[in-house]
Amino acid sequence: MELDLAGAELKAVLNRLRRAQGQITGVIRMIEEGRDCEEVVTQLAAASRALDRAGFAIIATGLQRCLTDIEGGVSSDEGREETRARLEKLFLSLA
Template sequence: MTQPDTHESHPAIVKRLRRASGHLNSTIEMIEHGRSCLDIAQQLQAVEKAIHQAKKTLIQDHLDHCLDDVAGPLGNEQRHALDDFKEITRYL
C-alpha cells in the first residue's frame, strides 16, 4: 500500500478548492436564474483563479520538498541549477 503523500500546504489547497467549488455552484445557479453574462463571466473567473492558485501551490510545494528528497545531496553547481529551476517555475 502506498504511503499518503501529504504536505503542510494541503489544508490551504483544500480550502482554495472548496472556495472554487462554491464559486462554481454559484455560477451554475446564476446561469439557471438567467443572470447577466458579465456576472457569470466574473464568477467563472473566480473559479478559474481559485483552481489555478491551488494547482500552483501544489506544484510549488512538490518542487520545494519532494524534488529535494529525490535529488539527494548535490554539489554547489547542481544545487544552484536545481534552485534556479524551482525559482523559474514560480512564473508559470
C-alpha cells in the same frame, strides 16, 4: 509522484478547492437564473483563479520536494531529469 502535503499546505489547498467548488456552484445557479453575462463571467474567472492557485500550490510543493531530494543526493541524474520533465508538463498544463 505522490501528493504529500503537510498540514498547513493541505489545509490551504483544500480551502482553495472548496472555494472554487462554491464558486462553480454559484455560476451554475446564476446561469440557471438567467443572471447577467458579466456577473457570470466574473464569477467563472474567480473560480478559475482558485483552481489555478490550488494547482500551483501542489506543483510548488512537488518542486520543493524535488529540490530537497536532489540536495540530499537521493535522486539519480536520470531520475532528476524525469521528475523535472513531469513537473514541467504539469506546470504547463496549468498555464
